[in-house]
Amino acid sequence: MAFNAVEGKDYRVVSPSVSSPSDSIEVIDFFAYTCAHCQRLAPLLEDWMKKLPADVSVRRVPVAWEPATQFLSRIYYTFEALDRLEDLHPAFWQDILGGIITSEADLQSWLQSHKVNLNEWNAAYNSFTVTMKTQQALQTWQNYRLDATPYVAVAGKYLTAPHMAGSRQKTIEVLDWLVRHERQARQKH
Template structure:
């Protein structure tokens, strides 16, 4: 069984490699080099999805990235990093990590995102009513929101997007070396093609060392 599982993995990686090789991304157009590079895990090819709750373009890209993430081979991991451009909106990143701490990302994250963009949440009172509507215990919410872990994750998110020197969202990073986005690649679908190509480039570089 282990032999067949390993063979299936090799076939999957080969297929993805063939897909990537059929497409050639152009530096400066489809993607850009991150300089200086940002620290990234060496035991996996890390993809970072930078988004903002105030960004409708990010929301439209999100379902496509979510579907794409389900097809990734074992040597690739993806994580979301919320971006808040100013201190006044930093609480939005903190809300994202509170959803995560409460294990409610799947249902609360997309609903909150839509309602923020629709202008339904504009005050603390609106947020409290929204949480009650979605059956969130307010005591648990406040404990998680103010916890050390959520505060730390929020600060790390701020540092991460600043390390990449982002000037807009959405952006997607690969291995701390590359950035691509729909406004660079030309479309959301093309962004996925660029990501596959960049991942394959990184995979080949690592195999040489």
């Protein structure tokens, strides 16, 4: 029997909906570097994202719950600006949760150990682009009125998470269902 996600249990409707691209079904992975649950969901999401059809776009949005952790969002976008997201993001996440990086000095040492040029790092970290993306991330997760992570949004209309779906694996099933549901709704219009 085909799986059918249940509104209010497996996912919730975002009201009012959040602006989303009309030319694709946008999936947003909301995560926090301080969230071990997010880190455990990440490999499943990565595998799922690799198999998505062309009409689905994906982006990650780092969540910083307070000004004191805003620098973590900047770090994510700095990895992106340096084109080092693929190798630095998972390693940084592991080490921040593991307590290896607890200060600015630790971060500088960590960056050097990962062969990051500190001048390039500082230029990217303080750049207009990274500043704007960090501010946009804050606005995006606030628009969805998030109060926890991880969450995954679909098409600006739906949110799901392991605590709603019941497990990380079931979250992937709910995401598949939401993407299909949104695709069918768009085909009717």
